Amino acid sequence: MNENCNLKLYEIKTNGNLKDEEEQEYISIRDKIIQLQVNNPNLKIDETLIARLSKNKDTNIKQILKKLKLDSEGYGKINDLLKDDNLEEIMVINDKNPVYVYHREMGMMITNITLDNNEIRQIIEKIANEVQRKIDKQTPLLDARLADGSRINATIPPVTPDGPTLTIRKFKKTPITIFDLIKTNTLSSHLAAFLWMITEGMNSYSSNIIIAGGTGSGKTTTLNCICSFIPPYERVITIEDTMELQINHKHIIRCETRPPNIENKGEITMDMLLKNSLRQRPDKLIVGEVRSKEANTLFGALNTGHSGMGTLHANSSHETIVRLNNPPMNVPKIMINSIDFIVMQKRLYNNKKGSIRRITEVVEVTGMESDTLQLNKIYEYDPNNDKIEFHAISCNVLNKIANMNGFSYKDVLDEIDKREKYLMEVLENDLENIDNAEEIINNYYDKQNN
């Protein structure tokens, strides 16, 4: 039985396709050329060479040359997939299966593209060369970023005994903004305005926020969107393993970790970058994904007056705390207490809508009572009506913002409503098509001051 039979086909039409019998001939010629190139990297690939290497006098030499050129440009057979902004992920698992893709609307699909192990290795080698890294039996894993910003992970045997694999999280050319999240119902306009309030804090208190969720649930995207609420007077430092955040903030230093070189030297870890950033006078520290030793440094910083945001892999707010509190992160509960909010995001399956992404709860960390962190649910998702409801009878941070500004709690709630109205106006007037969400948010303050 074909295990892929339930998956829809995503067909890519390339003008380099060959008939089945020609394909065999093409592979044989291509492999011979690769062997010749080992001794002669400047080998001229032309019709004469192909005619010489061909076993069959009827070979369509022009077509083979065209396909060779297409396949050697960029990343060969997956070039067309890489250009397609409808795709979230491109997944090559081995030479026995077609290339899988995750389509933004249709979910997981198979394509009409198959690669043999040589072709997969060639693409991986090319990427490794571009980022001046190596992938071999001793270091069979590669994490890197393509020139277009896409994040890649490659593995080769022995860690994937079935053959080389390649996973590409495609960079979206037009980044998802907070307005897109409202339009797609990932969050409500009220929650967007609330996140705005707690990130900017009316000039007085900027919250520490962890966005937690499963793999591919949209944590980084939501973090990126929330960053558009960071006020312009804050100095931002981002620290990531592979640079993914696309923040338009002007006063920003972006840092990326570096793996060890061929001699196993020169590694720069998240923790080293984070420690360094504390000497750069940050207002807001943003850690792409908190997962290891750097958690302690981050929470140390949060406990000494810096503010921060980051994503974390966990399936519930409770699990977020358990993971932070246990190895390898080992953050003491008293320090975890410096988180103001945990925003939970999930990828859910809805019968009518298919695969959807939703913020399913926002929890405030309100303090510690006899070694237990106290959590207060501020927003909760109701799957029956696909809506997220606001429960804030009392929210410590909103109270703090009110007190620091000499406002009442209700004044702050009213300001959230005003900001929600502004976001809705922007959406109704289609202004969200303006690329820069930050600019739209900053225009709000200008409007208030005039």
Ligand SMILES: Nc1ncnc2c1ncn2[C@@H]1O[C@H](COP(=O)(O)OP(=O)(O)OP(=O)(O)O)[C@@H](O)[C@H]1O
């Ligand atoms: N709310 C959303 N609506 C539609 N698409 C989204 C949404 N959020 C994220 N995406 C898309 O889903 C993919 C995964 O998103 P993202 O990288 O933010 O997830 P993640 O949870 O950070 O993943 P990982 O666990 O791999 O770090 C991206 O291609 C992104 O464009």
Ligand SMILES: [Mg+2]
């Ligand atoms: Mg992420």
